[in-house]
Amino acid sequence: MTIHSFNPPPRTLMGPGPADVHPRVLAALARPTIGHLDPAFVAMMDELKTLLRATFRTQNALTMPVSAPGSAGMEMCFLNLVEPGDEVVVCVNGVFGGRMRENVERAGGKPIVVQGTWGRAVDPDQVESALGQHPRARILAFVHAETSTGASSDAKALAAIARRHDCLTIVDTVTSLGGSPVEVDAWGLDAVYSGSQKCLSCTPGLAPVTFSERALEKVRARTTKVRSWFLDLNLVMGYWSGEQKRTYHHTAPVNALYALHESLVMLAEEGLEQTWKRHRHHHLALRAGLEALGLELIVPEAERLAQLNSVSVPTGIDEAVLRARLLQRYNLEIGAGLGDLAGKIWRIGLMGYSSRPANILLCLGAFATELEAMGHHGDAGAALAAARAVLDQGFDAP
């Protein structure tokens, strides 16, 4: 069998990530590879750190992309901050909270789970109570924007509770960063990770992270070695640090970093706050259209993410059939439910470059016509008009 070059079908990506990647970012990705210790590359790395600090809204010196997907960013936070025997309070309100618990165990720590509800925000009262009952815990871990459900938690409030209990925070911002406010310094978050492929609209494979000075103090005070050489902050810092000679640690994913740099330049050009407004505005337009089709979002309004919309599958509809039709006929990808929500929801992402009016109309039109063909009746014209009415109001409408 001869294997030929791979030419992917051009898709529109409206699942939970990856999101559509802008042509400027793809062009950056394909620029000629240079060495990972090349002075020109090292200067680009410094710019990348500056751009990431602006995106995370932090002055943290240690702010950089991990050379691996968001899952590795998560693991870097847990393996460095958690020592064997440490108690860690972990909020679980979806798949990624569950993964945090797994990470605590792999690091040798003892997870104390605050069990929440799928599709809902983390409950601050439950967290307050758990921290009160476990005074030895020094870390609170939670997911800011649960990718498996589309629920947003109040990171500012949770971080304030943690501080009162003398705890550091480990925060997952994989789906929030670049799509809705993330204020690392103003909210006092300590170890924060994200992914390149969602609201940053870069290709998948990198995990931006940032660590507060408090977090680094805990890392420096460790009495045991970090259980990963690749993710050991003490070593990674030697390569990414601006203060001293760059020490070779691993070969950086040079081209992927070009792409992240370009996506962050584009984010800065648009303006971070303007980007948040755009995501919110397009979410409202999509929601208006979905509701006109008789579809419901599962997350209560106050806890909804703009960038990820979880829609209940109507009775009698096979969700996988609809997704397959959208993909085959319109090259449109949307997401399925995970875990407890498998089969029950679709996840529609409006992330980064995917968050634009053309995608909203495509998605609503495809849902309307394919659901109609499957026996669920909705008014396509009304859905498009409802979305259009919101788009007409502009970004600053309430």
Next chain:
Amino acid sequence: MTIHSFNPPPRTLMGPGPADVHPRVLAALARPTIGHLDPAFVAMMDELKTLLRATFRTQNALTMPVSAPGSAGMEMCFLNLVEPGDEVVVCVNGVFGGRMRENVERAGGKPIVVQGTWGRAVDPDQVESALGQHPRARILAFVHAETSTGASSDAKALAAIARRHDCLTIVDTVTSLGGSPVEVDAWGLDAVYSGSQKCLSCTPGLAPVTFSERALEKVRARTTKVRSWFLDLNLVMGYWSGEQKRTYHHTAPVNALYALHESLVMLAEEGLEQTWKRHRHHHLALRAGLEALGLELIVPEAERLAQLNSVSVPTGIDEAVLRARLLQRYNLEIGAGLGDLAGKIWRIGLMGYSSRPANILLCLGAFATELEAMGHHGDAGAALAAARAVLDQGFDAP
């Protein structure tokens, strides 16, 4: 300060990696991103596994690229195969053997070091003796091609010794795969990792790995959890396995995998054995030229890698000044020495797409003229003629 798009200077990469990336691979990298669970992507992943098996010369079912650099491939091997308390015999004849020892420690194992000589192959007699003295050790770890020195070890002989002592092997082929023979099945290697950015001539950021059934038996028999969630083979297999429904593990670096696929298609087009011959042939041409300039390779001929040439810095020459001149004037990158060899050698890579006649002439010409200007006299014309004479002989010359 406004940060603009990054445009890297076009370099010729003749260091220890990354190597020059072929335009076809860069073009593949920039193809539109699709979802990591898209049926078209999953089909491409299956092709990628087939291509990697051909490259590693193995039938191992579990053969795939790790979504992170070669260092993470190393870590995947050690964290999965080594359990706390396990004795592991580790051969150290350069930087990467030392890193293996670190990996054993991070996994909770007890490294037993076979200390070799920098710039020399691993000594099979020393290994035999160490395994005899440590009958509890069940793993032998060694670097096939030491990137820090350019020395090649006899992987076949070392694996046979390991087998006699009932040990599995963990083998680093980061610099050998695609450049010189690697025969995973014929030599009976068990856990083997490599990197995308050297002789495979892909962009940096991926780590091809392959595991024998014996290795997987040891992983399945673990009594403790793997210390990394991201690199836990039991979980990663669920996403890469062809037999069952793909389970989401992490978001694959989609575009990077396009690039690896294309680089392996190109390798298959050329033919793996032909590629090995090309690397050998161009090494001989470069060597002839370097020797005509009065420069010496530090590795004894029988232990030399074709793809990575370590050259002694002549007395009175500041090696860093020469490297800076090559980079600034000719956009030519070569490598410095690491560890014990820092300041004493240059490392000249002829890897993958970098292994071509034009690069040999550029490198020899640049060395000749810049060394002359620094007071080291060599005959540039003789060097070029010597290289050309080898090139004239063709790939199959002895």
